[in-house]
Amino acid sequence: MDGQGIVNTIMTLFLLLIFAYISQELQIWKMVSEIEAYLSIFRTARDHALGVTSNTFKKLLPKSNSSRKIEYEKIKNIDERIQELVDLTIIEPVNLDPYGIVKKIKHIILVTEKTVENEIKIILPNIKKSEIKNLTNLIDATRILNFIYKFLDHNYRIARKFKSLWLLMQIYALLPFITQEVKALENAIEAFNKGLPVGDSVGPLVASKLIKKYSGFENIDTPVEDTVITRVNIDNREIYIVKAQGPGGTTGRLDDAIEWLFNNIGKKFSMIITVDAALKFEGEKSGTITQGFGVAIGGTGVEKFNIEEIASKHNIPLYAILIKMSEIEALSILTKDLYEATEKALNIIERVIRERSVEHDKIILVGVGNTIGIYP
Amino acid sequence: MSLDEKLFEIKRKWIPVYFILLIGLIILAIHFILMAYFTNNQDYASFSLLTLVAAGYIGYNLSKFLNTIISKYTTVKLLTCKKCGYSNEDKNVDKEDYVMKEDGICPKCGGKMIIEGIYRIEEKTKPSLLELFGLKKKIRNRFK
Numbered sequence: 001m002d003g004q005g006i007v008n009t010i011m012t013l014f015l016l017l018i019f020a021y022i023s024q025e026l027q028i029w030k031m032v033s034e035i036e037a038y039l040s041i042f043r044t045a046r047d048h049a050l051g052v053t054s055n056t057f058k059k060l061l062p063k064s065n066s067s068r069k070i071e072y073e074k075i076k077n078i079d080e081r082i083q084e085l086v087d088l089t090i091i092e093p094v095n096l097d098p099y100g101i102v103k104k105i106k107h108i109i110l111v112t113e114k115t116v117e118n119e120i121k122i123i124l125p126n127i128k129k130s131e132i133k134n135l136t137n138l139i140d141a142t143r144i145l146n147f148i149y150k151f152l153d154h155n156y157r158i159a160r161k162f163k164s165l166w167l168l169m170q171i172y173a174l175l176p177f178i179t180q181e182v183k184a185l186e187n188a189i190e191a192f193n194k195g196l197p198v199g200d201s202v203g204p205l206v207a208s209k210l211i212k213k214y215s216g217f218e219n220i221d222t223p224v225e226d227t228v229i230t231r232v233n234i235d236n237r238e239i240y241i242v243k244a245q246g247p248g249g250t251t252g253r254l255d256d257a258i259e260w261l262f263n264n265i266g267k268k269f270s271m272i273i274t275v276d277a278a279l280k281f282e283g284e285k286s287g288t289i290t291q292g293f294g295v296a297i298g299g300t301g302v303e304k305f306n307i308e309e310i311a312s313k314h315n316i317p318l319y320a321i322l323i324k325m326s327e328i329e330a331l332s333i334l335t336k337d338l339y340e341a342t343e344k345a346l347n348i349i350e351r352v353i354r355e356r357s358v359e360h361d362k363i364i365l366v367g368v369g370n371t372i373g374i375y376p
Numbered sequence: 377m378s379l380d381e382k383l384f385e386i387k388r389k390w391i392p393v394y395f396i397l398l399i400g401l402i403i404l405a406i407h408f409i410l411m412a413y414f415t416n417n418q419d420y421a422s423f424s425l426l427t428l429v430a431a432g433y434i435g436y437n438l439s440k441f442l443n444t445i446i447s448k449y450t451t452v453k454l455l456t457c458k459k460c461g462y463s464n465e466d467k468n469v470d471k472e473d474y475v476m477k478e479d480g481i482c483p484k485c486g487g488k489m490i491i492e493g494i495y496r497i498e499e500k501t502k503p504s505l506l507e508l509f510g511l512k513k514k515i516r517n518r519f520k
């Protein structure tokens with residue numbers, strides 16, 4: 001190899017290195033610009049949610065003839081209070097020794113719920129209970145949006161600071177999932193603000209339809225807070241229908257209601273049926289109904305745990321009817337497909353009751369989900 | 377502005393750029409093909425092939441933009457008569473409305489109507505070329 005050849009080889013290698021470097025820089029630049037665009041979208045989503053929440057509060061503010069200055073002070077005060085509620089942090093109990101942790105989680109959740117509701121009552125003293133529930137939902141959704149934005153922004157800043165390609169890549173890879181969630185929450189803000197049923201409300205909607213069809217409106221009782229229980233007769237079986245109390249947006253205390261039934265009606269139930277929304281896979285059609293075994297309740301897992309406990313203790317079969325939908329649909333105003341699916345679910349429940357029980361059996365049916373916009 | 381709309385706005389900014397690039401690449405490709413034909417030079421043939429591939433790629437991306445489907449939703453309440461079972465969809469959904477609320481009188485028999493369900497109906501529309509190029513400001517209204 002002569003001198004010219006070596007120089008040429010080195011030049012080629014050098015060029016290759018430069019190209020590799022440039023292509024990596026380009027990739028980083030592309031990721032950074034896209035993450036920044038999404039971050040700004042998430043921030044507007046958060047700000048929009050905050051705006052909607054504070055506007056809703058202000059609209060519900062009682063009219064008074066006090067001077068403009070006092071009114072201004074009031075409104076400023078409300079914005080501060082809302083910001084406080086949005087910034088609330090819920091600290092999970094320590095799970096080093098998990099025995100009895102469910103009770104602790106339940107306690108913390110109940111305290112949070114109560115406190116937020118009381119805070120809202122202090123800001124707006126003369127509003128209906130259902131409105132308090134809807135405002136709580138609105139604040140919850142805003143809180144999650146706020147958290148998502150802050151969390152992503154934090155990670156992005158760290159990644160930029162340390163010029164870490166790997167951190168950027170991780171954020172970049174998560175973007176589709178986060179966008180999905182933000183979209184869902186943004187739609188939820190609209191639904192909660194208007195107090196209309198969302199996809200997650202299919203469970204309570206099915207329960208409500210059953211109550212109407214078998215005229216159970218007369219027997220309605222609320223022994224447990226935020227939860228209604230009623231008794232209907234389907235094909236000579238006693239059906240106890242449990243659902244959250246509407247039309248305010250709440251998921252109720254279904255486990256407490258079932259415990260109440262066991263303590264007051266008797267221990268001899270032939271089955272517990274739960275109806276709930278479930279996440280579909282991308283390829284599945286919305287509104288598909290599948291049956292399952294077990295307790296179909298999402299969320300923290302507290303209610304699921306408690307119902308499983310009581311059912312396994314008394315050896316009661318657990319059946320589940322699941323209505324499939326996407327994450328976005330679950331938090332957006334109910335679609336027609338899902339509404340039609342509730343009719344189908346009704347037929348399936350009637351069939352399950354007829355086929356898996358005999359006359360004079362006692363059955364518990366639970367409509368799981370947020371009952372926003374659905375009575376009773 | 378919904379999130380979908382914002383994402384669409386961000387993507388839309390690139391459409392004119394893509395379009396100009398596509399036209400430029402096609403002109404270049406034609407030029408190379410003609411040169412290859414008249415000069416019989418092999419290099420021109422390979423250049424034309426490269427530019428055609430690039431034009432194809434950009435054209436594919438552009439066609440994806442042009443096929444963007446925008447969904448429009450209308451929320452309705454399904455009212456049914458308790459007496460005769462007559463039902464109709466009503467677009468005037470109020471903030472106070474909820475499922476199983478008595479609402480209005482049946483136009484057929486005069487019985488009480490009940491809200492059987494509240495849901496939204498999806499309507500899919502394709503924005504026209506003018507809207508995509510930002511020459512017509514109709515898109516914003518479509519989302520409302």
Ligand SMILES: [Zn+2]
Nearest residue numbers: 457460482485
């Ligand atoms: Zn009628």
